[in-house]
């Protein structure tokens with residue numbers, strides 16, 4: 001060890017002592033120094049964010065978190081152009097699908113992008129700043145496929161004729177329309193497809209590894225729907241946001257009676273049928289925990305998840321009638337009722353009556369479904385354009 005090292009080693013306790021003395025002398029709140037003492041990077045909250053909104057993965061709940069943050073911080077959002085509610089899905093994303101993106105022959109940049117799209121990085125980069133934080137969310141492909149089957153039953157040719165998901169998985173090629181109808185994207189490796197990859201590709205080891213490496217390179221974080229609260233804690237940490245920014249209620253959920261489940265055999269078949277998504281899920285489930293433990297440590301992760309849940313309970317008590325969701329068709333305020341699709345009974349929330357104006361606004365945002373919130377931000381951002389019509393709401 002050289003003399004330089006000895007000096008540095010001696011300086012560390014001296015510095016800590018000086019900080020503590022200053023705290024005492026200047027009556028500085030020790031909590032403001034905590035991140036510094038923990039060696040945690042401090043800085044302003046991250047505000048340039050691209051969220052790849054995969055399907056049936058809790059992504060509407062994440063979208064609600066991002067829309068609320070955008071609205072309360074007056075950030076611009078890359079919203080679907082015209083009457084649409086998605087950014088060109090299932091076609092590969094193009095920058096011109098964003099309202100107001102083209103300006104005098106150049107591209108306008110936005111703070112937040114989180115509507116459904118099929119990832120196409122070169123086009124996304126045209127409308128998002130260089131320092132954008134990219135993240136996404138995935139779910140166990142067995143439950144993701146089951147949720148898709150119920151939700152998109154009437155829309156996806158491959159699903160339409162099948163009596164059940166078990167029947168579909170027993171002979172998927174027989175049901176699957178060979179015409180390469182893009183709507184069949186929901187029927188096989190849907191998350192792989194959303195990432196912009198070929199969802200019909202054979203799951204060869206070299207191919208899969210190369211694509212996984214590409215996802216690692218493009219996305220700073222991939223969250224896991226089954227570990228939603230841990231995911232929000234890690235996201236909050238990365239974005240340097242406040243606790244309330246990431247508290248949410250579960251949105252776009254089916255009532256238990258429209259969850260069909262699968263036989264053990266069907267589950268094994270689903271893993272094989274969606275082999276690319278299965279590899280994707282296994283890989284990112286592993287790296288998620290490795291990151292969460294490396295960045296936060298098990299104890300801090302546990303205590304922050306507990307804080308998040310406590311705050312959610314508090315807000316549920318404040319905002320929600322009966323503290324729980326109800327069948328979406330029975331939500332009293334139609335403006336807060338979620339879109340219903342296929343055989344799914346999608347749940348929504350009634351708010352407690354008698355809330356003061358400020359609390360009411362906050363609670364409305366927390367339970368506002370994707371279509372309504374997209375239309376709301378669109379009207380705020382483009383007041384001169386015709387408002388987006390919501391199919392089941394009178395204009």
Ligand SMILES: Nc1ncnc2c1ncn2[C@@H]1O[C@H](COP(=O)(O)OS(=O)(=O)O)[C@@H](OP(=O)(O)O)[C@H]1O
Pocket residue numbers: 054055056057058059060061147225226228249250251252253254255259
């Ligand atoms: N917080 C939280 N934690 C875990 N799971 C959650 C959460 N929020 C939503 N969900 C579940 O996500 C499913 C809906 O996914 P999406 O919103 O991505 O669907 S969509 O593609 O936008 O229609 C839907 O799954 P199913 O109920 O199985 O259909 C929701 O229950």
